[in-house]
Every structure is written in C-alpha cells, then in structure tokens.
Amino acid sequence: MDAxxxxxxxxxxxxxxxxxxxxxxxxxxxxxGTLLAVCRVSPIPPLRWAATVYxxxxxxxxxxxxxxxxxxGMPDAGLLLPLFWTGVLALVLSGSAFVCETVxxxxxxxxxxxxxxxxxxxxGFFGVxxxxxxxxxxxxxxxxxxxxxxxxxxxxxxxxxxxxxxLTYQTQAINNQYAQAVLMFLFxxxxxxxxxxxxxxxxxxxxxxLSPTRLLNRHTTRIGAGA
Amino acid sequence: xxxxxxxxxxxxxxxxxxxxxxxxxxxxxxxxxDIHRGEVVALIGASGSGKSTLCRCINRLETITSGTITxxxxxxxxxxxxxxxxxxxxxxxxxSFNLFPHMRVVDNVTLGPIKVKGVAKAEAQKQAMELLAxxxxxxxxxxxxxxxxxxxxxxxxIARALAMQPKALLFDExxxxxxxxxxxxxxxxxxELAEAGMTMLVVTHEMGxxxxxxxxxxxxxxxxxxxxxxxxxxxxxxxxxxxxxFLSKILAH
Numbered sequence: 362m363d364a365x366x367x368x369x370x371x372x373x374x375x376x377x378x379x380x381x382x383x384x385x386x387x388x389x390x391x392x393x394g395t396l397l398a399v400c401r402v403s404p405i406p407p408l409r410w411a412a413t414v415y416x417x418x419x420x421x422x423x424x425x426x427x428x429x430x431x432x433x434g435m436p437d438a439g440l441l442l443p444l445f446w447t448g449v450l451a452l453v454l455s456g457s458a459f460v461c462e463t464v465x466x467x468x469x470x471x472x473x474x475x476x477x478x479x480x481x482x483x484x485g486f487f488g489v490x491x492x493x494x495x496x497x498x499x500x501x502x503x504x505x506x507x508x509x510x511x512x513x514x515x516x517x518x519x520x521x522x523x524x525x526x527x528l529t530y531q532t533q534a535i536n537n538q539y540a541q542a543v544l545m546f547l548f549x550x551x552x553x554x555x556x557x558x559x560x561x562x563x564x565x566x567x568x569x570x571l572s573p574t575r576l577l578n579r580h581t582t583r584i585g586a587g588a
Numbered sequence: 589x590x591x592x593x594x595x596x597x598x599x600x601x602x603x604x605x606x607x608x609x610x611x612x613x614x615x616x617x618x619x620x621x622d623i624h625r626g627e628v629v630a631l632i633g634a635s636g637s638g639k640s641t642l643c644r645c646i647n648r649l650e651t652i653t654s655g656t657i658t659x660x661x662x663x664x665x666x667x668x669x670x671x672x673x674x675x676x677x678x679x680x681x682x683x684s685f686n687l688f689p690h691m692r693v694v695d696n697v698t699l700g701p702i703k704v705k706g707v708a709k710a711e712a713q714k715q716a717m718e719l720l721a722x723x724x725x726x727x728x729x730x731x732x733x734x735x736x737x738x739x740x741x742x743x744x745x746i747a748r749a750l751a752m753q754p755k756a757l758l759f760d761e762x763x764x765x766x767x768x769x770x771x772x773x774x775x776x777x778x779x780e781l782a783e784a785g786m787t788m789l790v791v792t793h794e795m796g797x798x799x800x801x802x803x804x805x806x807x808x809x810x811x812x813x814x815x816x817x818x819x820x821x822x823x824x825x826x827x828x829x830x831x832x833x834f835l836s837k838i839l840a841h
Contacts, residue, residue, distance in 0.1 A: 474686040477649050477682070478748075481649065481678075482699065482751075484703060485669060497690050
C-alpha cells in the first residue's frame, strides 16, 4: 500500500492530466467530428471526398502509432508542440474520425421526408441540419458517443508512451520504483473504470432525458398543469 | 388539351417541356402545365404515372432533366440561397405529414417564419396561433406531433406551409396516409383554402374533391399529361381512352 500512499500527489496529478487529456480530446473530437460529418453529407463532392479520406486514414491507424508518429514527426517538420498537446492532437485526430461516422449514421436515421419538409419551408442546407436533422439524430447518437468517450479515456493512457505525465505514466514510474505491478495496475484500472463509468452514466441520463415517450409526457404534463 | 397561349404569360406556375429521368426510366415526358392565380388543379392518375414527381419537381425537391419551370415569372434557380427563397414561396404538404417530431406543434409552424423570414418570435407565434385556429387545432399548440391523430398532424402541416405565406400550395396525396374517418377534416380545410383563393395543385385519389372543389382536372398516365378538362366534363365524358379506362377502374365500386 505504501506505493500508493507515498505517491498520492503524483497519482492525483496523473488523474488530473488524464481527465484533462480526455476532456479536451473528446470536446475537440465532437466539434471537429461533427464538422467532418457535415462535409460528408454536403452537396459539394470535394468536401465529401476529403472527409471520407480523412476518416479512412485516422479511423484505421492505431492510436499508438499515431502518437509516436506525431511526437517524433512534428519536431522533424519544425512543429514544436508540448507533449501534452501532442497527446490531445492524437486523441482528436483519431476520435473525430469516429465521431464523424457516428454523426453521419445518426443523420441517416432521420427520415428524408423531414429534411424535404424543412427544405420546402425555405431552409437551406445548414438550417435543415441544425434545426431539423441533427436534433433528432442526436438521440440515436448518445450511446455510440459514449463509446467514443470511453475510447478516449482508455486511449489517453497511450500518451504514457510519449511521456505525457498522465495516470498510466505516473503509475509506471512508481512501479519502476516499488515493483508492485499488480497493486498499482489494479488501482489504476479502478480509476479508469470510474472515469469511463461516469461517462456512461452521463450518457444514460441524457438518453433517458431525450427519449420520445418522456418528452411526450413532459409536454402533456405541462399543458395539464397549465389548464 | 388546352394550350391557351394568351394566358400563359400570367400563369403563377408555368411548366414547359419538362422531362425527368430516374436513370433510364423517364418519369416525366414533355410536360406542359400552367396554373393561374387562384386556380385549384387536381392532378390525378394511377400510381407511378408521374404525378407526385411533377409535384416534387415544381418545388425542386427533384431536379428536372430538361425544360423549364417558372414561378411567378421567375425560373427555378439551381441549388443555393435563391432556390431556398423561391421554394418557400410554394408550400408543400406531404403524404406522410413530415412534421418535425422533436418540436411542439407551434414550433413546427413558426420555424420557417423565424429562421427563414426573420419574423420576430412573438409575432410568429401569434400568426401560428391564428393559423392553427384556422385549421381547427386551437388547444393543441403545445403538444408534440406524436400526440396528435393523423388528420390533426396533416392540418398542422398545412398550417406550417401557410405560415410562409406562399403564393401557391402543392399537395402530394395529402389524405392517402389517413384513416377514412379523418380524411374529411383535411379535405374541409383544403376546401376552405380553395374558397379563400389559394392557388393549389393537388395530387389526389379523392375523386369527390377533384370533382367538386377543383377548377380543373389534369390526368396523367405513364409520365405524360393525357387530358386536361373541367371536372364535370372529365368525370362525365372523358375524351381520352386512357382516362376512360382509369375512371372505369376507380369508379367501378
């Protein structure tokens, strides 16, 4: 137990860095991935092609290869990014490819008639997406997006390979000193489980909130209360 | 077939020489059609005759292969802002209603005015309430579409189209997805619109509506306009064999 109790500040720092990597990586993945998905359904062919090529490259490349490539490749190309941000960049490059496909498949679940009705009242491409298609698509995307969140939590541990001082990196360092691999990695496993589980919980609450029957009840109750 | 050249200049919707292909299949063959201000035209024919396709082409939900379609003298532009604007001048009511299920009824109606026309929210809501009352849906404003019957949903869809103050309304089989007992409530609303002077093109299988409410019947078969006539004349003495065959099938029972 000394291995843990002696190193609480380092471990807390590691957990903080892991959370920061995850939150930044996931948030940028959501934004960038959604933009990519918009490109993939846009009426402009070059945008569609570019987004498709992007997705196929970064979805199919192992995170670890990508990380090492960025950590060593970017300085060679004259781009000096702090290692922490190199880690975020790798998480975003990979995560956004998955977000893109999730958003795109969510868009495809919305009946084409809804988009046509939106076009017929004069909305353009972005208006149709923003007001009619994406809000409906979001409900079906919640669980796959939770999967991507968990993937980001777990993927952030690979940043240890390029010396980002996140949880796995700190744990390895402590283990090198105390040689208590089982204890240390049970502990760190439990921490990752908690982080991923918290993400799952948020997703579950969101999905419940957005379920159609619940929406229906909420609206009718409000009207009932008003009448 | 009437080809009244003198009146074609003032037609609100003018379709000229329109062809439409889906791959090798020709859905529309050299269509000419004028719809004048205040006119109510029924577009009838068997399934697959091209009537829905023509309706959708007029609103540019389908692109035409050749020919021209002009709305109020302006040709339909290619994709882009101009098209979106012009499209909103011609309202469309769909067979499957296509209400936005995540929005309350009133928000379905105000979305276009607020986001496309830039009407202030309070003003748009006031108009929406009036329109919903006009189609007999006062008290349903704050429901979600799923809480309404099919007939009610279709009337919301009509109110949504009217909210854009369109110059004309296209109805693409508006009652085909409805239970028989609620068809009348939708047709009644459409009849009131017709009597109020709205220009309408109605793709329909409701022969009673075509006969008693519409000013003109256009009969299509295999992608062509086969016959255009006054309703009484069309239903009592159709001049083409194909129209006779069609009517004998649907009026047999």
